[in-house]
Amino acid sequence: SSVIKGTTKTRARLGTMACTFTPLSRNFHKVAAPPMVYISGEEMTRYCMELILDKWIKPRVDISEWEFYDLSCKNRDDTEDQVLRDAVDAGKRICAIFKEPSVTPTEVQKEKLGLKKSWGSPNGAMRRGWNGITISRDTIHIEGMELGYSQPVFFERHAVGGEYSAGWANVGSGTLKTTFIPSDGGATIEVDERKLTDGNNAVVAYHNPLDNVEDLAHHFYSRCLESNITPYVVTKKTVFKWQEGFWVIMKDVFDSHYKEKFIEKGLLENTQNELQHLISDAATMQIIRWTGGGFGMAAHNYDGDMLTDEIAQVHRSPGFITSNLLGKREDGVMIKEFEASHGTVADMWEAHLRGEETSLNPLGMVEALIGAMNHSATLAGDSEVKNTVTVFTETLRAVIHSKMVEGNGTRDLCGPDGLTTEQFVDSVAESMDVRMPLVKSEAHLKPFEDLSKVDQDALKAMFDDLDTDNNGSICFEEFAKGLRRLGVQPKKLGF
DSSP states (O other): OOOEEOOOOOOEEETTEEEOEEOSSSSTTOEEOOOEEEEEOOHHHHHHHHHHIIIIITTTEEOTTEEEEEOOHHHHHHTTTHHHHHHHHHHHHHOEEEEOOOOOOOHHHHHHHTOSSOOOOHHHHHHHHTTEEEEEOOBOOOTTOOOSOSSOOEEEEEOSOGGGGOEEEEEOSEEEEEEEOOTTSOOOEEEEEEEEOSSSEEEEEOOOOOTTHHHHHHHHHHHHHHTTOEEEEEEOTTTOGGGHHHHHHHHHHHHHHTHHHHHHTTTTGGGTTSOEEEEHHHHHHHHHHOTTOOEEEEEOHHHHHHHHHHHHHHTSOGGGBEEEEEEEOTTSOEEEEEEESSOOOHHHHHHHHTTOOOOOOOHHHHHHHHHHHHHHHHHHTOHHHHHHHHHHHHHHHHHHHHHHHTTOSBHHHHGGGSBOHHHHHHHHHHHHHHHSOOOOTTOEEOOOSOGGGSOHHHHHHHHHHHOTTOSSSOOHHHHHHHHHHHTOOOOSTTO
């Protein structure tokens, strides 16, 4: 089986002193996370997420209901890609998924890693397996920090079709015919016929499914309306006539269900109270110019891929953009997969392997993890579960943002004086210890039966560490801070 269930462990440290707890219950009042699919990748992002799981998540969240799937190239090769099929099946069953960045191996990587073949993109398999509708890519904003856009920017990228699923071949001179054979037995339609006179040609065939564009439109417009964002639809339909159908569906849904609501909120004042179409060439220009934000765009698969890369660069980097796949199960239940919009950061991984310092900003990945956790809590249908999960995720987000605003972020934000990958993870963990101290009211420090066996030097060092003002005594405030650092929080007399 490809699935690995979550495990938990706890330990508290103060300086070099370790305190062992004897638990009476397994979870220590941790946040009980509902079922979720966790898909791991590789290279630098895998290393960073391992640190985050060990230091931010596992000490405070019971993840025993999570299902883990390893999509590293080696494991895909070893399982003949069964792990990918299992992950897709689990995502369809659970409907809440977090995915780390993964590698689609090239021929060079195939040889380097000793793989049997160059396995295809896992993202494509997931989008098909989950009946992908749209990939929502939105800007991430941090209060008190100036990034690229002042206000949020939303983007919907059609999740299927286009060049990504194309069939192709290299051929010589001759005649190329494209025909369509209806599944209902109707007459064959000749889509195209052309003469190829060059001796070397790349011929390509692909299509754009349109059945789910209506779902994309409703998702896009409802999000824009809720967040007071002006929507635009982007195509190249003036030249690529076959893109007209996408625009027609998007406009029909807008005019029938949303136009009056947008007008009432004054969100169409700059577009003559109409849904505006943008040629993709113009969209590339406006993305650079409209740095005030407050706009949303929807586009075909390939255009969406390119344009969101441009948005990411205007908004500092891909680390400040979300990437959330929306799909639909056969019974109508929505499937949501959350990931960062960047890759595995291979160059930084190579530096790490050489023993060099690295400074990876994990914000995009953590926002994705937060999104998946929140969605799983919503699917659980229990208000108390949803509340406890949300308190944890909002606290984690607030701590990360405050670190970045205070100048204690990674080097992409703070320059050469910024924290390393490991230092930033540790810094957030320490702040989480203060903001959400581990609750161990049912645990007791294991007493020493023979005081002669106590290391007096270590005990003195522990006292000095608690005595923060070095006056030879420990006041209540110093004592309370010390207990928090130990992860001890008595709730009643008798502990």
